[in-house]
Amino acid sequence: xxxxxxxxxxxxxxxxxxxxxxxxxxxxxxxxxxxxxxxxxxxxxxxxxxxxxxxxxxxxxxxxxxxxxxxxxxxxxxxxxxxxxxxxxxxxxxxxxxxxxxxxxxxxxxxxxxxxxxxxxxxxxxxxxxxxxxxxxxxxxxxxxxxxxxxxxxxxxxxxxxxxxxxxxxxxxxxxxxxxxxxxxxxxxxxxxxxxxxxxxxxxxxxxxxxxxxxxxxxxxxxxxxxxxxxxxxxxxxxxxxxxxxxxxxxxxxxxxxxxxxxxxxxxxxxxxxxxxxxxxxxxxxxxxxxxxxxxxxxxxxxxxxxxxxxxxxxxxxxxxxxxxxxxxxxxxxxxxxxxxxxxxxxx
Amino acid sequence: xxxxxxxxxxxxxxxxxxxxxxxxxxxxxxxxxxxxxxxxxxxxxxxxxxxxxxxxxxxxxxxxxxxxxxxxxxxxxxxxxxxxxxxxxxxxxxxxxxxxxxxxxxxxxxxxxxxxxxxxxxxxxxxxxxxxxxxxxxxxxxxxxxxxxxxxxxxxxxxxxxxxxxxxxxxxxxxxxxxxxxxxxxxxxxxxxxxxxxxxxxxxxxxxxxxxxxxxxxxxxxxxxxxxxxxxxxxxxxxxxxxxxxxxxxxxxxxxxxxxxxxxxxxxxxxxxxxxxxxxxxxxxxxxxxxxxxxxxxxxxxxxxxxxxxxxxxxxxxxxxxxxxxxxxxxxxxxxxxxxxxxxxxxxxxxxxxxxxxxxxxxxxxxxxxxxxxxxxxxxxxxxxxxxxxxxxxxxxxxxxxxxxxxxxxxxxxxxxxxxxxxxxx
Numbered sequence: 194x195x196x197x198x199x200x201x202x203x204x205x206x207x208x209x210x211x212x213x214x215x216x217x218x219x220x221x222x223x224x225x226x227x228x229x230x231x232x233x234x235x236x237x238x239x240x241x242x243x244x245x246x247x248x249x250x251x252x253x254x255x256x257x258x259x260x261x262x263x264x265x266x267x268x269x270x271x272x273x274x275x276x277x278x279x280x281x282x283x284x285x286x287x288x289x290x291x292x293x294x295x296x297x298x299x300x301x302x303x304x305x306x307x308x309x310x311x312x313x314x315x316x317x318x319x320x321x322x323x324x325x326x327x328x329x330x331x332x333x334x335x336x337x338x339x340x341x342x343x344x345x346x347x348x349x350x351x352x353x354x355x356x357x358x359x360x361x362x363x364x365x366x367x368x369x370x371x372x373x374x375x376x377x378x379x380x381x382x383x384x385x386x387x388x389x390x391x392x393x394x395x396x397x398x399x400x401x402x403x404x405x406x407x408x409x410x411x412x413x414x415x416x417x418x419x420x421x422x423x424x425x426x427x428x429x430x431x432x433x434x435x436x437x438x439x440x441x442x443x444x445x446x447x448x449x450x451x452x453x454x455x456x457x458x459x460x461x462x463x464x465x466x467x468x469x470x471x472x473x474x475x476x477x478x479x480x481x482x483x484x485x486x487x488x489x490x491x492x493x494x495x496x497x498x499x500x501x502x503x504x505x506x507x508x509x510x511x512x513x514x515x516x517x518x519x520x521x522x523x524x525x526x527x528x529x530x531x532x533x534x535x536x537x538x539x540x541x
Numbered sequence: 542x543x544x545x546x547x548x549x550x551x552x553x554x555x556x557x558x559x560x561x562x563x564x565x566x567x568x569x570x571x572x573x574x575x576x577x578x579x580x581x582x583x584x585x586x587x588x589x590x591x592x593x594x595x596x597x598x599x600x601x602x603x604x605x606x607x608x609x610x611x612x613x614x615x616x617x618x619x620x621x622x623x624x625x626x627x628x629x630x631x632x633x634x635x636x637x638x639x640x641x642x643x644x645x646x647x648x649x650x651x652x653x654x655x656x657x658x659x660x661x662x663x664x665x666x667x668x669x670x671x672x673x674x675x676x677x678x679x680x681x682x683x684x685x686x687x688x689x690x691x692x693x694x695x696x697x698x699x700x701x702x703x704x705x706x707x708x709x710x711x712x713x714x715x716x717x718x719x720x721x722x723x724x725x726x727x728x729x730x731x732x733x734x735x736x737x738x739x740x741x742x743x744x745x746x747x748x749x750x751x752x753x754x755x756x757x758x759x760x761x762x763x764x765x766x767x768x769x770x771x772x773x774x775x776x777x778x779x780x781x782x783x784x785x786x787x788x789x790x791x792x793x794x795x796x797x798x799x800x801x802x803x804x805x806x807x808x809x810x811x812x813x814x815x816x817x818x819x820x821x822x823x824x825x826x827x828x829x830x831x832x833x834x835x836x837x838x839x840x841x842x843x844x845x846x847x848x849x850x851x852x853x854x855x856x857x858x859x860x861x862x863x864x865x866x867x868x869x870x871x872x873x874x875x876x877x878x879x880x881x882x883x884x885x886x887x888x889x890x891x892x893x894x895x896x897x898x899x900x901x902x903x904x905x906x907x908x909x910x911x912x913x914x915x916x917x918x919x920x921x922x923x924x925x926x927x928x929x930x931x932x933x934x935x936x937x938x939x940x941x942x943x944x945x946x947x948x949x950x951x952x953x954x955x956x957x958x959x960x961x962x963x964x965x966x967x
Contacts, residue, residue: 349580
């Protein structure tokens with residue numbers, strides 16, 4: 194080998210092995226970073242895309258989309274589920290598909306799952322987790338591509354994430370980029386992101402720059418979606434929450450939305466520097482009213498447990514169930530009064 | 542394949558791989574930087590009931606929007622993680638929409654250093670920290686205990702020195718900002734406070750982020766800081782140069798042209814003359830009349846500024862100790878209220894100098910610089926005539942204003958604006 198070739202080879206090897214590769218001067222860095230960023234999201238999406246499916250649901254009847262809410266007529270259209278597929282994520286080679294429970298809610302006649310290769314398969318629901326807004330479907334398949342799961346220890350606020358769905362074009366994935374906005378929503382079962390979520394990519398994959406699954410795109414676990422338009426707030430079910438319930442859903446079990454207890458009082462938010470929870474309103478027809486709570490009362494203990502403020506009081510009560518009786522100690526003027534309150538059911 | 546070719550091929554592959562690794566490294570470095578800034582800035586975040594704030598000193602000075610603490614003297618403040626403090630409003634600027642609080646019994650707090658908002662460039666990344674929809678501090682959105690974890694969103698600076706209502710030199714950003722973000726910090730990638738987020742553009746009354754948000758720039762707040770500290774809970778008045786009537790036409794970047802100077806006015810006494818082109822204040826360049834009004838609005842009354850003026854015979858520096866903006870006058874609490882400060886316009890009509898935030902004028906879309914020509918078909922000759930006409934109405938009644946609006950690079954246009962008059966809220 195002649196000296197020139199050797200020198201050239203040596204130069205290339207050095208360039209390849211040197212930290213930072215080919216040196217980027219200041220003027221070159223910004224455009225380099227800009228294209229690198231686009232490439233990064235693109236390649237992360239490419240890695241997960243084969244695992245993202247389109248989910249078409251045929252319904253006899255849909256859930257109203259505003260159940261329990263007083264919605265004016267003109268807004269009902271706003272909350273109605275649009276036509277077209279939603280998304281899902283393959284979680285086993287033999288055809289377990291995870292999607293959001295909202296996507297398969299209502300009186301469902303049939304579900305069709307379309308994979309990236311264009312193949313459509315009929316799916317059935319194995320189990321649903323109404324609390325986390327998850328649904329596990331099953332199709333007959335072999336050798337499907339499955340995602341790499343992110344390690345929850347690597348989750349950080351500020352990290353880049355991409356939301357990948359397969360709607361409305363079942364043959365092409367959609368990619369929406371953003372960052373992790375918060376990690377501990379709803380008892381740390383949900384992470385929050387500003388990557389754009391919508392009806393189409395709901396049930397799809399939220400991935401990090403390595404294309405690893407960090408969450409499932411969902412809305413919230415309420416019975417109706419809080420959207421009409423994306424406002425930069427998206428909630429995804431965290432990878433660790435998914436892994437926790439997956440075996441249960443796989444067995445065909447379902448987790449219902451828990452019944453939450455309800456007292457029937459409104460907070461006096463202006464009362465600061467008060468040791469306790471100050472009541473401003475007491476609603477008619479509730480357990481609080483029947484127990485004899487009055488506006489102006491300061492709740493200082495529940496079942497003997499001291500109450501430091503309103504939020505602390507709610508935390509204590511939410512550990513109980515509708516129908517349970519609790520002892521509420523209130524400070525009324527100079528005296529402490531003990532009241533017995535039967536908890537009602539929290540309206541949704 | 543011959544050994545020489547193999548070595549060359551391998552070397553070339555390594556070099557190409559090196560470039561891919563370099564690109565990946567750039568992105569990972571950026572990601573790490575964002576994570577670091579988010580972490581540090583979140584530790585200085587303050588939950589203020591329905592809004593946000595940011596700790597700017599170890600002993601508990603907190604900045605927020607005035608509208609977050611409007612009508613409130615003391616407020617409960619929770620820091621990230623839930624630590625509880627009582628904050629007292631020390632001083633406020635209601636038009637610029639910012640306020641200073643002091644937390645009681647606070648020391649050794651994590652705080653955000655204040656950066657240079659004038660160094661911001663359109664297109665650079667910024668991070669907003671806030672509490673949209675009370676996601677972090679209310680255990681009612683989900684039926685679970687509050688985590689006191691703020692929301693972090695990423696965007697870019699999409700505009701600078703924007704004039705919107707009382708925000709006269711706002712930073713515009715597309716970082717997701719929603720109700721609940723108000724009062725929270727806008728942070729640069731060096732982890733410094735460059736703005737306080739407070740306003741968003743919304744459509745169809747849907748108060749949700751749609752890509753256009755505004756922050757009060759740190760440079761403006763810094764000019765007020767010492768006065769806010771001494772304000773004993775009161776208002777620090779804005780600065781002004783009364784008596785100048787500017788030419789409301791684009792000057793092609795040649796500054797703010799003075800049309801007339803009212804005889805005997807503050808501006809006249811300071812030395813301004815008709816025909817002057819105002820081209821700078823201190824280190825700031827002034828390309829237009831909009832920028833001039835916007836910049837003056839960022840200084841408190843009493844501040845000493847040097848105004849650079851171009852005349853036929855050269856440039857001159859006019860030292861000005863800013864007067865107090867606005868007119869103090871007796872107000873009938875039940876009278877119909879528009880929500881503007883006005884001045885007689887050059888050549889007739891009434892010029893809108895300030896549109897106060899959260900008022901019928903702002904809701905109707907009246908803008909600073911608009912000249913009101915008529916109200917309900919009757920010519921509005923001057924401010925007295927317009928005020929008299931408004932007084933004949935009651936809160937809740939509608940009036941139609943004929944307005945002339947200048948637009949940069951185009952003919953001024955005439956608009957009809959319907960306003961539902963309100964009541965003075967204080």
